[in-house]
Amino acid sequence: MTIPEEVIRARAALQMINPAPYNAEAPPAALTEEITPTELHYVRSNFSLPEHDGRLEIGGAVEHPLTLTLEDLRAFPAHERAVTLECAGNGRLEMRPLPTGEPWGDYAVSTARWKGALLHEVLAQARPRVDGVDVRFEGADHGAYHLAAVLAETDTEDMHFVRSLPLEHVADPTSEILIAYEMNGKPLGQDHGAPFRIIVPHWYAVASVKWLQRIDVLTEPYVGEFQTGHYIYEWADRAPEPVDVMRVRARVTAPAAGSTVPAGAVEVRGKAWSGTGPIARVEVSLTGAGEWREAHLAPPTGPYHWQEWSFDWEDAAVGRHTLRVRATDAAGNVQPDVPPWNRLGYGNNAIEVVYVDVV
Ligand SMILES: Nc1nc2c(c(=O)[nH]1)N[C@H]1C(S)=C(S)[C@@H](COP(=O)(O)O)O[C@H]1N2
Numbered sequence: 070m071t072i073p074e075e076v077i078r079a080r081a082a083l084q085m086i087n088p089a090p091y092n093a094e095a096p097p098a099a100l101t102e103e104i105t106p107t108e109l110h111y112v113r114s115n116f117s118l119p120e121h122d123g124r125l126e127i128g129g130a131v132e133h134p135l136t137l138t139l140e141d142l143r144a145f146p147a148h149e150r151a152v153t154l155e156c157a158g159n160g161r162l163e164m165r166p167l168p169t170g171e172p173w174g175d176y177a178v179s180t181a182r183w184k185g186a187l188l189h190e191v192l193a194q195a196r197p198r199v200d201g202v203d204v205r206f207e208g209a210d211h212g213a214y215h216l217a218a219v220l221a222e223t224d225t226e227d228m229h230f231v232r233s234l235p236l237e238h239v240a241d242p243t244s245e246i247l248i249a250y251e252m253n254g255k256p257l258g259q260d261h262g263a264p265f266r267i268i269v270p271h272w273y274a275v276a277s278v279k280w281l282q283r284i285d286v287l288t289e290p291y292v293g294e295f296q297t298g299h300y301i302y303e304w305a306d307r308a309p310e311p312v313d314v315m316r317v318r319a320r321v322t323a324p325a326a327g328s329t330v331p332a333g334a335v336e337v338r339g340k341a342w343s344g345t346g347p348i349a350r351v352e353v354s355l356t357g358a359g360e361w362r363e364a365h366l367a368p369p370t371g372p373y374h375w376q377e378w379s380f381d382w383e384d385a386a387v388g389r390h391t392l393r394v395r396a397t398d399a400a401g402n403v404q405p406d407v408p409p410w411n412r413l414g415y416g417n418n419a420i421e422v423v424y425v426d427v428v
């Protein structure tokens with residue numbers, strides 16, 4: 070398939086790590102503003118860009134199966150939310166031993182304003198049956214998947230990207246899951262799931278199925294490649310667990326890692342987020358094992374996206390200095406020093422260490 074001109078343009082500012090399927094990290098500038106400009110938002114796709122026929126089928130264990138178009142979705146009350154999406158594989162490159170999987174650095178994370186219909190309102194129209202357990206979301210993208218660990222769908226030669234969520238989670242109005250058709254005020258671009266996708270707040274972005282074409286209510290728990298084969302924490306010393314909510318994490322956005330700054334007052338800044346947020350505190354340490362000092366934490370400006378923090382480093386002296394930043398969320402989760410190693414390399418939320426040279 071030839072790549073449309075507008076898709077090539079939309080990719081120009083990203084750091085490509087795989088041309089096909091297209092995977093690309095955001096540049097550091099993506100983390101500077103509260104909202105990441107669309108052209109700087111990272112992209113993660115398991116298959117090449119699909120054709121989507123513009124229809125969304127809702128079926129399975131429902132009383133009233135539906136076929137909806139974009140126009141139908143736009144007729145529901147529209148909700149817009151800023152949501153931080155982070156790939157579960159973000160930070161994989163720092164894990165040792167290095168796991169297999171896309172070699173993500175630390176920039177598979179971005180925040181956009183997503184607008185769409187509330188999933189629970191749309192699903193309610195189809196009237197899920199009382200024996201429903203899971204809800205299965207199918208993307209239009211498909212292809213051969215030779216990394217397959219379970220042969221759940223049909224076969225590995227042609228599988229779709231499919232994920233599920235518990236019906237209880239989906240039907241709960243407080244989950245605020247969107248069927249989004251706009252990103253930062255514009256119709257979704259190809260790489261971000263046009264014409265519509267789900268956006269699952271607080272969860273690692275794998276749950277946010279792009280190019281959504283089918284929703285089915287299931288009466289049995291869903292088993293599938295992207296649910297129970299991949300996107301599982303396979304721990305060395307305990308039972309596996311599904312990848313679900315984002316782990317608490319802070320990033321330094323200024324000064325840039327490895328940069329040179331003049332001696333004196335230096336403002337250190339960054340972002341912090343958590344799927345079990347909001348963030349309760351951010352601390353900075355200016356020496357390896359040294360004391361933690363409280364950073365200034367801006368209050369959340371929404372329930373589903375990162376918060377700003379800053380730290381006044383008043384007396385930066387000439388020489389090389391290390392900066393470590395650690396966030397703690399409202400649930401009491403704190404970042405570990407060492408990435409929590411698991412076979413497929415998910416959920417690295419280790420404390421970031423950067424150095425700067427003060428001159
Ligand atoms: N249909 C479909 N949806 C998908 C994926 C995919 O490969 N196919 N990748 C998921 C993963 S792993 C991530 S991290 C996010 C990335 O969303 P983005 O490309 O808009 O940043 O989409 C999720 N939704």
Ligand SMILES: [Mo]
Binds near residue numbers: 155156157158275
């Ligand atoms: Mo991901």
